[in-house]
Amino acid sequence: MWRSSAISSFYSKFTSFYNPSYYYATSPSIFTVDGVVRPVFSTSQHQCIRSFSSSAAPSPSSLTKLGFLNDGIDAIQPLASKALEIARHYGRCYWELSKARLSMLVVATSGTGYVLGSGNGIDFAGLCWTCAGTMMVAASANSLNQVFEIKNDAKMKRTRRRPLPSGRITAKHAVIWASSVGLAGTAILAFKANMLAAGLATSNLILYAFAYTPLKQIHPVNTWVGAIVGAIPPLLGWAAASGQVSLNGMILPAALYFWQIPHFMALAYLCRNDYAAGGYRMFSLADPSGQRTAAVALRNCLYLVPLGFIAYDWGLASGWFCLESTFITLSISATAFSFYHDRTTRTARRMFYASLLYLPVFMSGLLFHRISDSQQLFANGSNMVDEHSPSSENIVEAAEGADWKNEGGQSTTELQARPPVAYASAAPFPFLPAPSMQHLDVF
Known part of the structure; x- marks a missing residue:
């Protein structure tokens, strides 16, 4: 009898030990003299745990009401809110350091230059990469500008609340940010566009941060140097699309x-x-x-x-x-x-x-109102028909996509537009040479 009672007692303790509700009811315990593990609970707590273990598996809401999960949630919530607060703080600082609105204007001019230099077809992926690289380089230049002008910005009403004068971010942090985005933007332009566009971006960053910025405290000529800085981004976009810098x-x-x-x-x-x-x-x-x-x-x-x-007059846009x-x-x-x-x-x-x-x-x-290369060639072909009627049929075929042959006799299927100088009329530029089409032999 005593063996069966001992076995049943051990089995009941064993099953209660592996009951899932047991884990939620863990508490300090002691060994008694008879070797049985007994939890240290008050009478009311013991009754609560016993009634809880006799029911179904508890839900998280019921555990929260009992106070078993409050400590974990209270520990996680402050960390998440603090991380979100830090992200917002530095995001706002980076936005202001980059002068984001001014940088987006620079991106708009660069993107316009890219479209104008694309000719017949626009590579939208290349356009996106060019805009992204330009945005990063512009953000880097604007950030370096504020690093060099901390003391000056602190004296002006409209700039004293910027991140560096107000102490919301350190100068060392701003330099690391500017260097990182500047290098990343230049790398994007070099690998996704071409080295000419990357070189123009780098030269513009140097001109803005290390020439225009100190000149603002030295001589009024800084305004004209700053105008050169603002004129380079559309040329950068043109170079990224066409791979060259032309008069158009x-x-x-x-x-x-x-x-x-x-x-x-x-x-x-x-x-x-x-x-x-x-x-x-x-x-x-x-x-x-x-x-x-x-x-x-x-x-x-x-x-x-x-x-x-x-x-x-140069054939870039319509009348x-x-x-x-x-x-x-x-x-x-x-x-x-x-x-x-x-x-x-x-x-x-x-x-x-x-x-x-x-x-x-x-x-x-x-x-x-921009005019593509094919439209330019068709218009030029029509003009050539009027001037040279004997070869009109060949010129019209060339304007419609026929192959042209160069002086070396090699045929190319890609139509080449007239050089930009050929579009210049004698009125605005009388010193330019007369347009010449000798390099094009139509067969």
Whole structure:
């Protein structure tokens, strides 16, 4: 009898030990004199555990109510919220260090240059890689600019809340961030585009961070150096698409260069007191009346007028773009003239807003009215038909996709456009040589 009772007692303890509910009810235990393991519970706790073990397997919600899982959840939640808070903090700092909105404008000009230089077909994957690399290099340049200007930014109202002057991030951290994204962006352009685009990106980063940035505290010529920096991204996009820098590819960079002067002059006039407090030698600081500042802005607005005619004459865009470009250029010139006639904060701000509107409209019109290589060849073939009627049939066939033969007798199936200099008329560029088509022999 005592053996059967001992065996049944041992079996009941063994099954209770492997009961899943046992793990949720673990607690300190002691050995008694008779060798039986007895948990240390109060009377109420013992009753609660016994009733709980007699029921079905507990759910997580019931365990949480009993207090068994609160400690684990309370330990995980602070870690997750703190990690999210850190990610938001550094993400915001990187966004401000990169001057993300300005960098996206640079990407837009680079992407426009890529489309213009693509010819008949656009490689959208190449366009995306070029935009990504340009964005990284621009972010690196802007971050290095803020690293070099920590003390100056701390003195200006509009920049004192930036990550470095406010102490939200260290200068060493910012340098590591700038170096990382700069190298990554250059590598993307080198491997996914070409070495010419990567070289233009690297030179632009050096020019912005190590030439334009220190010149801001030395001489007003910094504005014109900064205009060169802004003109390189569309040339970078053109080079990434075509693999070369041609005369046609200089139209959009020229527009960017001349556009930036009135844009910066308006900003320098509006923020001249802030620039003086920061120690920046802007052109407007040596011009108390603002007359010279307004004259420079007006002059560069007028330089934008012939660009639409040149784009049409060189076969980059249609005649409609010529009309649209003239209209929007005369509009921004009118605001510049208003600023020159009445040098007040109101007229300067109006010119600044007009400059912000001008650039996207100009680039959109250039993209919408651009002429592909096949359209250029067809138009050129039609002109050649009028001038050389005996060979009209051959020229029309060539315009439709027939093979051309070069001087060496090798046939190529890819049509080559006329050189950009051949599109220049005698009116805007009388010093250019007359167009020559001797290198094309039609058979």
